[in-house]
Amino acid sequence: MNTTIVLFLLQDGITNGAIYALLGLALVLVFAVTRVILIPQGEFVTYGALTYATLASGQVPGTAHLVLAMGIAAFGLDLLMRRRTLRLGSVGRSLAINIILPAAILALTLALTGKETPIAINIALSLLIVGAIGLFLYRIAFAPIAHTSVLVLLIAAVGCHLALQGIGLVFFGAEGQRGPPLSNAAFTIAPLRFSGQSIAVYAVTLALIAGLWLLFSFTLYGKALRATAVNRLGARLVGIRTAMSGQIAFLLAAVIGAISGILIVPITTLYYDTGFLIGLKGFVAAIIGGLVSYPLTAVAALFVGIIEAFSSFYASNFKEVIVFALIIPVLLWRSLATPAADEEDD
């Protein structure tokens, strides 16, 4: 084993690991707040990446239309739920969030397409679109069954994954796409070449982790999310709208997923169904972190990335087998280390 190869594999592993860390964090966040194991996380990655790539190529991404469609569905659902207590104020608010906001996003997208828009605008627009999809996804699919068991929520998540993946194929086609890099800069330290893109991956990951930490430690919304995570009923009793917490969690997860997608789409070609496998590796990290610990998840994600890089070099056929088999001992260790609480409050 020579040092250059080791360093190179480490670098590769850390870059991938940083992405898994972001996804792992989003999964932990969503699970803690809503008890949903977010299988469609991978779709947020794909949607973010491919929306960005489509915008960059000067076309209108189908996701912009999807936002409006989902918004209309959410609005309809709102009206249906509140049909007995309809008041102008609440209808107006629902209309603003569910119809006017997505319509504005679509209008903005249409207005900007075809023009030479800077990368920053494309990124912002992609995040806006995918974030809104996340928001509405919770409203439509999960809010009505928020009180049911983890298993039912999980199956619903699988349903969302299937639907979103299928929609992804319709919008983006079966062809893979690449997007323009955030920066073309590159420099070399000893044998390793650092591209601007990989530096961006590290920087964004660190910034997001710090951002989440600040959000949860110092803002009222962050604390409300944590309160919902600890005890739903208790949170409601002190006036936190748990449905709102769920929407915020999904919004954050969608934005984080989209950011991850935008970060990797210049490095690797993404297909409409690539997100699933990437999301699953984020899962592996989240599981190692016990679905509760953010720092542990981040460390575990780096570990997964590095293991993946090394096994794809030394046993490329069994890369996936190794990555997924890896977590069994970890799971066992975690289960034994935290003795099973009596599952009476399910």
Added chain:
Amino acid sequence: MRQRLPVILFALVMAAVPFIPGMPPFWIVLLDNIGLSALVAMGLVLLTGVGGLTSFGQAAFCGFGAYTTAVLTTAYGVSPWLTLPLSLLVSGLFAVVLGIVTVRLSGHYLPLGTIAWGLGLFYLFSKLEFLGRNDGISQIPPLAIGSLKMIAPDTIYFAIWAAVILCASLTMNLLDSRTGRAIRALRRGHVAAEAFGIKPPQAKLLVFIYAAVLAGLSGWLYAHFQRAVNPTPFGAEAGIEYLFVAVIGGAGYVWGGVLGAAIAVILKEVLQDYLPYLLHSESQLETIVFGMLLVLLLQLAPGGVWPWLMRRLPLRPDRKRADPSLVLPPRERPAAASGTLLRIEHARKQFGGVVAVNDVSFGVDAREIVALIGPNGAGKSTTFNLITGVLSASAGTISLLGRTLRGASPQDITQLGVSRTFQHVKLIADMTVLENVAIGAHLRGNAGALASMLRLDRGDEARLLAEAARQIERVGLAGQAHMLAGSLSLGQQRIVEIARALCADPVLLLLDEPAAGLRHMEKQRLAALLRELRDGGMSVLLVEHDMGFVMNLADRVVVLDFGTKIAEGTPAAIKANPDVIRAYLGAVA
């Protein structure tokens, strides 16, 4: 027999289907697929719906079954019928290995763990040389009886549906038995199950293996139906799909698995056939619609379609009649009418820096009712948990009939004749009172899983149910015996717990706040029952906050405060004790 009737009817209908004139052959193929999926879903019903163990990895067990027969029949020319037991064995053995690891996973680690090994195995199938890598193995011989080769979909149809109906019957038999109750008790948490001698890890491993063997059977049939195998149908997506087949149908119901399989297979087929015509598009629209319908279905019927359907049909479940003439052999009781039954010496329990029980000593004599009282947080429930082996003491000894209980498991202690109720009722809400109470007699029966599946357990089972019915009558709930435990009032549920504890034929009954939530008359009846039990030779140790109840009933009272014993004596002495008054009412100013 009456409960068999629908199954026999269903079997006859299914047997007649291929002979319907003009039956499109394609429908038979669909029915074959439904049957294959139903077998796996049935295992998941037991594993997930009943046992509470969510598995995404069942498709991998199908893979073990399918690949075992594929390799043996093609590379070694073994007859397909000989590979059947081997396929089941391989699935079962892998289930033992994976199960030992998996069933120890707690909470959400469990489903995620199954995703992980499910994926890992899928990649393994697609990379191993002798399994044909991604191309898989083809030219698998068909099943054959004599010269009849089961090549056409309408001949293997009989093999598939015979397997489905047989397995459904075996599974229902299993659920309706001593072992079945143990499995159904798993979901309610391990403390209650262990308190009646059930060993949760073993029961979990049993259902895990059972589900894997059913999946293996489905895989074996699949291999001879398709006559080729490749890794795709054994991957993560398939594993997820089996789980939602079970959930759509109704994860707690055996026939829900079959119904779910029918819904999923037909829905997919219909969508695949008609959507392109409707929408003039070539894309995978059926996945989109399928996913959306799944979410919609869960919103309308989160419990699955089967229970939703059953509620709308005028069918009433069969009531089990208990035969009062059957009796279980009673426990041998200590001959002496007096003497110490339970002795606690210098017991101490520390949680980190908190001393919950501090150097407590007291005893319970034979034929005596002792009350353990004290303000909230005094360490009463912790003391109960020390006696019943749920917690182990940091120091001190606890002995029963002169035997030290150090290191004894809750099951051992139950076996020795200590039986308990819980402060927070731990009944299985969707089981009848009779079945709940019968769990108490778990250790007094001995029929195993195989005997239950083959209905060889009926004598044993009838005795357990008779005992349960007798105890229910004794506590005065005979009218409610066939109601679901969850539908009773909280006070009545506490009484059901007492009946369940009595079913274990204890020498010492531990009651944690039995009178909470009872009305005045009910309390008086409970006190009368406890006195009657004492006079019949049982000892009772109870924790209770209702002082009127305690002082009228107990022979002796032990008072704890902040984990320390502050007084012990007759009710009259305790009432006058200044330390006790201070503990309850604060310092006398």
